[in-house]
Amino acid sequence: MGGDFAPHATLQGAREALEAWPGLHLLLVGNEGVIRPLLAQHGFTPELMTRTELVHAFHTVAMDDKATCILKEKKDSSIRVAAQLVREGRAQGVVSMGHTGAAMVASSLVIGKLEGVDRPALASVLPNMMGKPTVLLDVGANVGSRAEHIAQFAVMGSVYAEEVLGVERPRVGILSVGEEDGKGTDVTKDASAMLRNIEIRFEGNAEGRDIWNGDFDVIACDGFVGNVVLKSSEALAEGIIGGLRESFMATPLTKFAGLLAKPALKRFKQKLDYAEYGGAPLLGVKGISIIGHGRSDAKAVRNAIRAALRAAEHRLHERIQERVALLLPQD
Amino acid sequence: MGGDFAPHATLQGAREALEAWPGLHLLLVGNEGVIRPLLAQHGFTPELMTRTELVHAFHTVAMDDKATCILKEKKDSSIRVAAQLVREGRAQGVVSMGHTGAAMVASSLVIGKLEGVDRPALASVLPNMMGKPTVLLDVGANVGSRAEHIAQFAVMGSVYAEEVLGVERPRVGILSVGEEDGKGTDVTKDASAMLRNIEIRFEGNAEGRDIWNGDFDVIACDGFVGNVVLKSSEALAEGIIGGLRESFMATPLTKFAGLLAKPALKRFKQKLDYAEYGGAPLLGVKGISIIGHGRSDAKAVRNAIRAALRAAEHRLHERIQERVALLLPQD
Numbered sequence: 001m002g003g004d005f006a007p008h009a010t011l012q013g014a015r016e017a018l019e020a021w022p023g024l025h026l027l028l029v030g031n032e033g034v035i036r037p038l039l040a041q042h043g044f045t046p047e048l049m050t051r052t053e054l055v056h057a058f059h060t061v062a063m064d065d066k067a068t069c070i071l072k073e074k075k076d077s078s079i080r081v082a083a084q085l086v087r088e089g090r091a092q093g094v095v096s097m098g099h100t101g102a103a104m105v106a107s108s109l110v111i112g113k114l115e116g117v118d119r120p121a122l123a124s125v126l127p128n129m130m131g132k133p134t135v136l137l138d139v140g141a142n143v144g145s146r147a148e149h150i151a152q153f154a155v156m157g158s159v160y161a162e163e164v165l166g167v168e169r170p171r172v173g174i175l176s177v178g179e180e181d182g183k184g185t186d187v188t189k190d191a192s193a194m195l196r197n198i199e200i201r202f203e204g205n206a207e208g209r210d211i212w213n214g215d216f217d218v219i220a221c222d223g224f225v226g227n228v229v230l231k232s233s234e235a236l237a238e239g240i241i242g243g244l245r246e247s248f249m250a251t252p253l254t255k256f257a258g259l260l261a262k263p264a265l266k267r268f269k270q271k272l273d274y275a276e277y278g279g280a281p282l283l284g285v286k287g288i289s290i291i292g293h294g295r296s297d298a299k300a301v302r303n304a305i306r307a308a309l310r311a312a313e314h315r316l317h318e319r320i321q322e323r324v325a326l327l328l329p330q331d
Numbered sequence: 332m333g334g335d336f337a338p339h340a341t342l343q344g345a346r347e348a349l350e351a352w353p354g355l356h357l358l359l360v361g362n363e364g365v366i367r368p369l370l371a372q373h374g375f376t377p378e379l380m381t382r383t384e385l386v387h388a389f390h391t392v393a394m395d396d397k398a399t400c401i402l403k404e405k406k407d408s409s410i411r412v413a414a415q416l417v418r419e420g421r422a423q424g425v426v427s428m429g430h431t432g433a434a435m436v437a438s439s440l441v442i443g444k445l446e447g448v449d450r451p452a453l454a455s456v457l458p459n460m461m462g463k464p465t466v467l468l469d470v471g472a473n474v475g476s477r478a479e480h481i482a483q484f485a486v487m488g489s490v491y492a493e494e495v496l497g498v499e500r501p502r503v504g505i506l507s508v509g510e511e512d513g514k515g516t517d518v519t520k521d522a523s524a525m526l527r528n529i530e531i532r533f534e535g536n537a538e539g540r541d542i543w544n545g546d547f548d549v550i551a552c553d554g555f556v557g558n559v560v561l562k563s564s565e566a567l568a569e570g571i572i573g574g575l576r577e578s579f580m581a582t583p584l585t586k587f588a589g590l591l592a593k594p595a596l597k598r599f600k601q602k603l604d605y606a607e608y609g610g611a612p613l614l615g616v617k618g619i620s621i622i623g624h625g626r627s628d629a630k631a632v633r634n635a636i637r638a639a640l641r642a643a644e645h646r647l648h649e650r651i652q653e654r655v656a657l658l659l660p661q662d
Contacts, residue, residue: 129570141508143516177472177558185474185555208562212570224516225556227508229563231539236564239460239543240571247595257591264578264585 001030001060001078002098004294010097011035011042013301017309018048020302024309025051027091029082032056057081060098063294067101071109079103083110086287092312093288095279095304097296104140107282107289114317116324119145120284121153121223122291123160124230130214135161135170139230139280142223147190148327150174154191154220155323156283158200161217163314164281164307173206175221181205187222198326241269278303281311283320288312332361332391332409333429335625341428342366342373344632348640349379351633355640356382358422360413363387388412391429394625398432402440410434414441417618423643424619426610426635428627435471438613438620445648447655450476451615452484452554453622454491455561461545466492466501470561470611473554478521479658481505485522485551486654487614489531492548494645495612495638504537506552512536518553529657572600609634612642614651619643 001007007030014026028035032054044052059077061069070080079098083106085091094111096103100122108120122140125133135157138145145153154172161170174191176184181192183205195202206219211229221229248258258265278300279292288311292304311317332338338361345357359366363385375383390408392400401411410429414437416422425442427434431453439451453471456464466488469476476484485503492501505522507515512523514536526533537550542560552560579589589596609631610623619642623635642648 129566129574141514143508175559177474177555183472208559208564209566211563212566221559224508225559228506228539228552228556229560232542232560232564233539233567235460235540235543236567237571240568243460243599244575244596247599248592250595250598254592254595257588257595260588261579261585261592264581264588265575267581268574268578 001034001057002096002102002294003292003296005297006097007035007038008042009296009298010301011038011044012298013296014052014305015043015048016298016302017305018044018051021306021309024305025053026305027053027055027082027085029055029057029085030078031058031060055081055085061102063099065099065102067099067105070102070106077102079106080110083107083289086111086289091287093290093308095290095292095301095308097292097294097301097304100140100291100294103289103291104282107285107287111285111287111289114284114286114321114324116321116328117152117156117284119149119152120282121156122280122282123157124226124280125165126211126233128212128214132214132217133161133165133167134211134214134216135165135218136211136226136230137218137220137283138223139226140223140282141227144224145187145222147187147194150187150191150220150222151194151327152284152324154195154202154218155198155200155327156320157218157220159320159323160281160283160311160316163316163319164310167217169201170217171201171203171215172218172220173203173210173216175211175219175225176205176207179205179207191220194327278305278307281307281316284324286317288316332365332388333427333433333625334623334627336628337428338366338369339373340627340629341632342369342375343629344627345383345636346374346379347629347633348636349375349382352637352640355636356384357636358384358386358413358416360386360388360416361409362389362391386412386416392433394430396430396433398430398436401433401437408433410437411441414438414620417442417620422618424621424639426621426623426632426639428623428625428632428635431471431622431625434620434622435613438616438618442616442618442620445615445617445652445655447652447659448483448487448615450480450483451613452487453611453613454488455557455611456496456609457542457564459543459545463545463548464492464496464498465542465545465547466496466549467542467557467561468549468551468614469554470557471554471613472558475555476518476553478518478525481518481522481551481553482525482658483615483655485526485533485549486529486531486658487651488549488551490651490654491612491614491642491647494647494650495641498548500532501548502532502534502546503549503551504534504541504547506542506550506556507536507538510536510538522551525658531654609636609638612638612647615655617648619647
């Protein structure tokens with residue numbers, strides 16, 4: 001029910017996902033009175049309905065609700081009911097395009113955290129300049145991370161890159177203000193020391209530019225800087241693309257040029273398209289949780305479902321559980 | 332002597348600055364044996380030489396030197412000698428395109444910090460999407476800032492925007508992970524409280540996107556996040572522009588389109604051009620200190636000198652001194 005284009009984009013993306021992956025079963029969680037009448041219109045054929053189940057949830061978390069409203073006022077909200085399905089084993093994962101905070105609270109508290117994980121982390125899968133994904137986490141605004149949190153983020157991101165994105169031996173870095181080991185805060189230095197002691201391809205400090213140049217597959221950081229850098233990048237990229245569009249509108253000649261260049265520009269835009277990677281996984285919970293952008297269109301919804309499906313097939317949370325255990329003090 | 336294109340770009344930019352601003356006097360600090368033979372070649376006429384003085388400095392700080400080398404091994408480096416000229420009142424300001432760390436150390440320790448300023452801050456003047464400058468500080472990688480540091484950054488940035496960039500009543504924000512007052516760390520919240528108590532146009536939390544959308548004129552943050560966001564933005568912008576250039580090279584048709592669109596694209600690139608704003612001021616020292624990008628060309632050098640000139644004309648450091656005093660405990 002959540003997201004700027006719900007329930008239409010969500011239903012259309014869900015239908016496309018069912019068509020694309022025959023092994024997929026979906027539980028659509030939301031207000032049944034709203035959703036059921038829309039199913040036929042969005043192409044849910046009787047065949048697709050054999051793999052679709054409606055689960056009623058009365059409330060919807062609004063964008064200006066507090067994240068914690070699902071614990072009290074809105075216990076019967078779609079995100080909480082969906083998380084409950086994962087907790088009970090009726091679903092392997094939850095996908096949401098709604099209120100990010102509410103989805104994080106529902107996933108952390110209702111599905112529950114994995115042993116050895118202090119803080120679940122929201123991971124953003126960014127398209128880098130080599131045309132590959134770079135996983136940046138935490139971007140979920142968990143502020144004041146300690147060294148062990150950052151180290152856990154790094155391990156969880158590495159497992160996600162390997163299992164779900166198919167990156168072999170992901171190159172992992174910790175975001176800092178210089179390449180050299182001495183650069184950074186006590187937190188980043190201590191986190192680095194922890195990662196050097198375990199089996200992970202840890203390549204030391206990553207700098208701001210490394211988020212985009214493809215030199216790292218996974219970059220771990222505190223949620224404050226992760227959130228700022230993500231929001232800043234979205235705005236900058238939109239601003240540049242928007243400014244270029246404006247430049248093309250300047251004169252009849254440039255309009256004509258824009259027309260000629262359109263297919264090439266479209267291909268380029270696709271390379272940068274966040275929607276391709278399908279939402280941000282919340283890592284460190286006892287199940288799969290994928291949190292999409294509020295502005296997700298049908299394609300983004302479909303790809304978020306694909307991410308959840310892949311993660312479930314690879315039993316992502318079990319792989320994470322095994323690997324974060326390496327960070328625990330050994331007897 | 333420092334910078335990727337020194338001494339040629341530096342000399343050319345210096346000569347252009349002398350031509351542009353008749354009130355300007357320059358002391359060129361560096362290896363006299365290298366510089367003197369180049370002056371005529373770079374157009375320093377006898378007339379311009381009446382406003383130009385050469386000050387010899389034997390050493391140059393290399394990019395892989397430690398910032399603190401100017402305190403011991405390289406006491407006779409051009410940046411330290413230049414800072415000494417400011418300290419002695421022979422110059423009102425120093426402009427450097429070299430090693431950022433060395434320039435910061437020289438400015439902070441040789442010129443010295445202003446009373447009431449715990450940490451000088453490097454301010455980046457970024458071109459926002461409204462075609463105006465946004466001042467982001469600290470970007471000098473001073474990590475672990477306390478609330479009073481961030482509050483001082485905010486005040487110093489506000490004075491710079493007003494005095495040097497000509498922004499009337501600059502809108503000042505503190506970088507955080509949400510608009511609401513409750514969002515952020517203890518440090519950002521305490522810094523906000525300090526700014527609410529003084530005469531400054533403080534508009535609360537700024538988010539990552541606000542660095543680019545023009546909603547704030549000044550955004551203060553810890554040097555860790557400032558450094559990361561700046562380096563990340565540089566890489567992202569270059570990547571997008573580079574990717575677009577590649578798209579235009581794809582086919583003969585798109586090459587033709589690129590040709591037609593060239594003037595419009597050039598105008599757009601100019602809007603984004605960091606060089607237009609001329610270097611990053613180091614705020615909080617007892618004089619003017621402008622630190623340019625290592626890749627500065629002659630135009631960037633000229634504009635960095637312009638920034639120093641304007642700052643000197645407005646007695647920037649005295650204005651900062653007056654305003655940071657507002658943050659000190661009042662008897």
